[in-house]
Amino acid sequence: MGSWDTFVQQVFNGLVLGSLYALIALGYTMVYGIVNLINFAHGDVLMVGALTALSAVALAHGLAPGIPGWGLMLIGMLAAVPVCVLISLLMERVAYRPLRNAPRLAPLITAIGVSILLQTLAMIIWGRNHRTFPQLLSSDPIAIGPATVTVTKLLVVALSAIIMVALLLLVQRTRLGRAMRATAENPRVAALMGVNPNAVIAATFAIGAALAAVAGVMYASLYSVAHFYMGFIPGLKAFTAAVLGGIGNIPGAMLGGILLGLIEALGAGYIDQFSDGLFGSNYQDVFAFIVLCAVLILRPSGLLGERVADRA
Amino acid sequence: MARDLVLNVSGISKRFGGLQALQEVGLRIERQQIYGLIGPNGAGKTTFFNVVTGLVRPDAGTFQLEGRAYEPTSVHRVAAAGIARTFQNIRLFAEMTALENVMVGRHVRTHCGALASVLRTRGARREEEQIRQRSGELLEYVGIGRLGHLQARTLSYGDQRRLEIARALATDPKLLALDEPAAGMNATEKIDLRALLERIRADGITILLIEHDVKLVMGLCDQVTVLDEGRIIKEGSPGQVQHDPAVIEAYLGRAHVPV
Amino acid sequence: MASFGGTDPHRRAALAATALIAVVLLVLPLAAGWLGPAWVRTLAFAALYVMLALGLNIVVGFAGLLDLGYIAFYAVGAYTFALLASPHLTDNFPSIARTFPDGLHVPIWAAIPLGAAIAAAFGVLLGAPVLKLRGDYLAIVTLGFGEIIRIFLNNLNAPINLTNGPQGITLIDPVRIGPLRFDHGASVFGLALSSLQLYYYLFTALALLCILVCVRLQDSRLGRAWMAIREDEIAAKAMGINVRNVKLLAFGLGATFGGVSGSMFAAFQGFVSPESFSLMESVIVLSMIVLGGLGHIPGVILGAVMLSVFPELLRHTVGPMQTQLFGRILIDTEVLRMLLYGVALVLIMLYRPKGLWPAPQHGVAPRGVAQPPPMPPAAAA
Numbered sequence: 001m002g003s004w005d006t007f008v009q010q011v012f013n014g015l016v017l018g019s020l021y022a023l024i025a026l027g028y029t030m031v032y033g034i035v036n037l038i039n040f041a042h043g044d045v046l047m048v049g050a051l052t053a054l055s056a057v058a059l060a061h062g063l064a065p066g067i068p069g070w071g072l073m074l075i076g077m078l079a080a081v082p083v084c085v086l087i088s089l090l091m092e093r094v095a096y097r098p099l100r101n102a103p104r105l106a107p108l109i110t111a112i113g114v115s116i117l118l119q120t121l122a123m124i125i126w127g128r129n130h131r132t133f134p135q136l137l138s139s140d141p142i143a144i145g146p147a148t149v150t151v152t153k154l155l156v157v158a159l160s161a162i163i164m165v166a167l168l169l170l171v172q173r174t175r176l177g178r179a180m181r182a183t184a185e186n187p188r189v190a191a192l193m194g195v196n197p198n199a200v201i202a203a204t205f206a207i208g209a210a211l212a213a214v215a216g217v218m219y220a221s222l223y224s225v226a227h228f229y230m231g232f233i234p235g236l237k238a239f240t241a242a243v244l245g246g247i248g249n250i251p252g253a254m255l256g257g258i259l260l261g262l263i264e265a266l267g268a269g270y271i272d273q274f275s276d277g278l279f280g281s282n283y284q285d286v287f288a289f290i291v292l293c294a295v296l297i298l299r300p301s302g303l304l305g306e307r308v309a310d311r312a
Numbered sequence: 313m314a315r316d317l318v319l320n321v322s323g324i325s326k327r328f329g330g331l332q333a334l335q336e337v338g339l340r341i342e343r344q345q346i347y348g349l350i351g352p353n354g355a356g357k358t359t360f361f362n363v364v365t366g367l368v369r370p371d372a373g374t375f376q377l378e379g380r381a382y383e384p385t386s387v388h389r390v391a392a393a394g395i396a397r398t399f400q401n402i403r404l405f406a407e408m409t410a411l412e413n414v415m416v417g418r419h420v421r422t423h424c425g426a427l428a429s430v431l432r433t434r435g436a437r438r439e440e441e442q443i444r445q446r447s448g449e450l451l452e453y454v455g456i457g458r459l460g461h462l463q464a465r466t467l468s469y470g471d472q473r474r475l476e477i478a479r480a481l482a483t484d485p486k487l488l489a490l491d492e493p494a495a496g497m498n499a500t501e502k503i504d505l506r507a508l509l510e511r512i513r514a515d516g517i518t519i520l521l522i523e524h525d526v527k528l529v530m531g532l533c534d535q536v537t538v539l540d541e542g543r544i545i546k547e548g549s550p551g552q553v554q555h556d557p558a559v560i561e562a563y564l565g566r567a568h569v570p571v
Numbered sequence: 572m573a574s575f576g577g578t579d580p581h582r583r584a585a586l587a588a589t590a591l592i593a594v595v596l597l598v599l600p601l602a603a604g605w606l607g608p609a610w611v612r613t614l615a616f617a618a619l620y621v622m623l624a625l626g627l628n629i630v631v632g633f634a635g636l637l638d639l640g641y642i643a644f645y646a647v648g649a650y651t652f653a654l655l656a657s658p659h660l661t662d663n664f665p666s667i668a669r670t671f672p673d674g675l676h677v678p679i680w681a682a683i684p685l686g687a688a689i690a691a692a693f694g695v696l697l698g699a700p701v702l703k704l705r706g707d708y709l710a711i712v713t714l715g716f717g718e719i720i721r722i723f724l725n726n727l728n729a730p731i732n733l734t735n736g737p738q739g740i741t742l743i744d745p746v747r748i749g750p751l752r753f754d755h756g757a758s759v760f761g762l763a764l765s766s767l768q769l770y771y772y773l774f775t776a777l778a779l780l781c782i783l784v785c786v787r788l789q790d791s792r793l794g795r796a797w798m799a800i801r802e803d804e805i806a807a808k809a810m811g812i813n814v815r816n817v818k819l820l821a822f823g824l825g826a827t828f829g830g831v832s833g834s835m836f837a838a839f840q841g842f843v844s845p846e847s848f849s850l851m852e853s854v855i856v857l858s859m860i861v862l863g864g865l866g867h868i869p870g871v872i873l874g875a876v877m878l879s880v881f882p883e884l885l886r887h888t889v890g891p892m893q894t895q896l897f898g899r900i901l902i903d904t905e906v907l908r909m910l911l912y913g914v915a916l917v918l919i920m921l922y923r924p925k926g927l928w929p930a931p932q933h934g935v936a937p938r939g940v941a942q943p944p945p946m947p948p949a950a951a952a
Contacts, residue, residue, distance in 0.1 A: 038710075099920060109920050112639075112916060113916025114913070116854065116909055121910075123906050124902055124910075232850075236711075236715070236718075283722065283726065285718070285722060289719050293716070297701060297712075388808045388813050388814065391810060391811035404803075406803075415795055416799045416812070419810060420810060420811025424791065429791035440792070482810075
């Protein structure tokens with residue numbers, strides 16, 4: 001396989017990864033845009049989605065073994081989304097809303113607490129061990145040019161694209177979207193215009209959670225594994241993506257996600273090659289962290305974000 | 313005629329995106345003057361302050377403090393050089409006591425480091441005692457000596473403003489820059505403030521102040537510069553400025569200019 | 572306090588309290604030893620955590636910088652000691668083996684300062700680029716740094732074996748003071764003290780030293796500068812405080828505490844591996860200071876002791892209780908411990924954000940004084 005082929009393959013891998021990161025990043029960016037909070041527990045919402053889907057799929061398959069793979073996948077998502085939305089709304093209502101006017105550190109610490117809570121609850125319900133997420137869709141390799149993909153990978157990219165377009169339409173064209181944008185800009189004035197900020201904020205959390213749920217199911221399908229700690233790294237990387245694109249900026253999150261996926265796939269792939277496997281996949285996660293630190297230090301407003309100066 | 317200029321800045325320009333906030337603004341303040349900077353809302357007064365004290369980087373300008381050039385790039389270095397300021401929206405250290413607030417002001421003129429503090433060397437203890445004493449004196453000086461042990465955010469509005477001045481004085485400034493020190497004060501408080509500022513001046517410190525209360529400015533200031541939309545429209549004595557048609561127009565509109 | 576003499580009732584009370592605490596601290600491990608070695612071990616770890624909590628308190632509580640990767644400094648201290656006082660380097664690097672034919676056994680009086688210094692160096696290196704960042708961003712970046720260090724510790728076994736990867740470094744020397752070898756226990760003043768008890772006394776002594784340092788720093792020029800930065804960074808700058816350097820100092824000093832406790836941990840445990848230095852550990856230390864009282868030294872100590880001892884209490888009560896009630900362990904105590912940390916963090920932030928033992932409020936202005944009026948009509952000047 002020549003270097004061009006490797007390149008194309010890595011680009012595809014990057015797109016797949018990046019689509020997932022984009023979906024998760026959207027949750028971070030929307031919440032940050034509207035309440036100025038880094039929802040530390042967002043990655044764990046993804047985890048809950050994946051594990052819920054796992055249980056739902058196992059249950060459905062047990063009840064009706066004839067259901068085809070894609071049907072089970074659908075069932076998994078249909079189960080994961082409401083559970084995640086519910087948890088997210090609960091989180092917002094109980095842990096974040098009371099602290100909306102508290103000093104900055106308070107909601108961040110609370111978010112860490114919520115994250116731990118979700119992880120331990122998952123540990124209790126689903127155990128500590130890695131659980132295998134079944135191969136629901138065919139894993140036959142499909143050749144697209146010089147690259148090899150699977151149905152799952154194609155689904156990830158396609159579904160993410162559809163969802164992102166839908167979200168953009170929602171934000172730009174619907175009443176809710178307008179309300180969200182208004183509240184993000186100036187909640188008090190938005191309230192004066194008749195927008196219910198609590199409802200809008202709750203809706204934002206809900207949408208983010210739904211996206212995370214879908215991303216969780218797909219993540220688990222891609223890697224065939226689900227466990228209580230699986231949300232941490234993707235969550236952190238997705239946050240990196242959101243910051244890369246400009247936190248609070250929705251197209252930015254999408255761009256950042258795809259970009260980060262590409263950087264990670266290409267970077268890890270090539271370093272792996274150059275170092276004969278020494279500094280390869282082990283350090284893959286380090287890439288995302290380095291990007292995170294670099295962006296926050298050098299250009300904290302991200303690629304599409306606006307520069308905010310500090311006024312006296 | 314060699315004037316003893318404490319502050320000599322000129323040619324200051326600053327653009328924020330599409331807005332030219334300051335255009336070729338300059339000031340010359342002589343020692344122990346009380347210099348007023350006035351102008352309608354949005355004229356650029358606080359921006360000017362921010363530039364001179366290093367909070368905002370100008371696009372152009374030359375800066376001299378007591379004849380020596382300085383680069384207003386670093387806020388803490390400007391403070392060390394000798395310009396202390398207060399803020400339009402009081403910026404006290406809310407959870408610290410009044411005394412501690414003023415003690416922080418002494419930071420820049422003292423030098424006890426971490427090691428000396430941990431070891432409680434004789435020098436450290438002596439310096440700490442000096443800081444405490446001087447801070448207490450400054451609280452007395454501005455008239456809130458009894459309130460030193462109280463948390464800053466619990467002080468009344470007028471007392472908070474005095475505290476901010478005491479804290480600024482603690483840095484032993486050559487120039488005291490006050491951003492709307494009389495804002496929100498009633499008539500009595502303004503009289504007290506005026507007396508305090510006169511006393512500060514008499515004790516050798518030069519004062520630059522932004523103010524909206526025209527009466528206060530006219531009674532207190534030796535020289536006044538009027539800004540409007542980023543430009544100087546008049547400088548001179550209060551009497552000269554008060555009746556200048558351009559100034560009246562800026563504040564009240566063309567219709568009010570006496571024909 | 573410039574008052575003299577034991578006639579002052581406050582001073583007498585303070586002296587009495589100090590004496591009482593001293594006696595309790597001296598006797599505690601002996602009483603605990605009676606209950607079982609696990610309890611003494613818990614006390615020793617509590618002292619270590621007190622040091623860690625005090626260090627993080629300098630960073631988060633005094634200077635207001637949220638560091639989520641603090642455990643990295645603990646790791647640096649631990650691995651520094653591990654490398655300097657174990658056969659790892661001599662086993663893997665012939666040149667070092669030749670230079671030190673008797674093996675590397677750096678004595679404790681050199682190892683602790685070294686661990687502190689290297690951790691401080693890391694603190695400055697990591698802090699320099701990021702301290703200008705805003706609160707939540709700083710938190711995430713420091714979290715990232717902590718994870719990066721853990722990943723490197725986990726993977727630096729190739730091409731050169733520096734950290735021995737996930738297996739960690741073993742056979743680390745115990746603490747040796749004169750003829751006393753801490754892993755063997757000793758007879759002191761006629762009392763037979765176990766190894767664990769010896770370590771307890773050492774760690775408690777170190778912790779007391781740390782407390783002294785923190786108290787002195789708090790009421791100093793530097794301590795005030797930290798608090799000023801925490802309250803209002805711009806006003807602090809306007810008062811001539813070199814905010815960047817002062818923040819770095821907080822970061823570096825906090826790291827030093829981590830380094831010292833880390834090196835002690837390595838000696839105590841005899842081995843180190845990357846999994847002792849996960850994000851969860853950073854969160855645990857953070858929980859301790861948040862629970863106890865951010866920025867308030869007694870509160871921080873309380874939080875550290877509570878969150879060290881409580882899980883042990885749990886292990887000894889909830890485990891058997893579950894077996895009695897349900898016939899088996901439903902919830903593993905480890906999981907329960909984590910669950911409680913999460914709940915504690917959330918509840919504290921919601922209902923007692925200043926912690927269980929916050930700093931006493933300074934005097935409030937007497938009633939009758941009008942509340943500060945709202946800001947004057949915003950005059951954009």
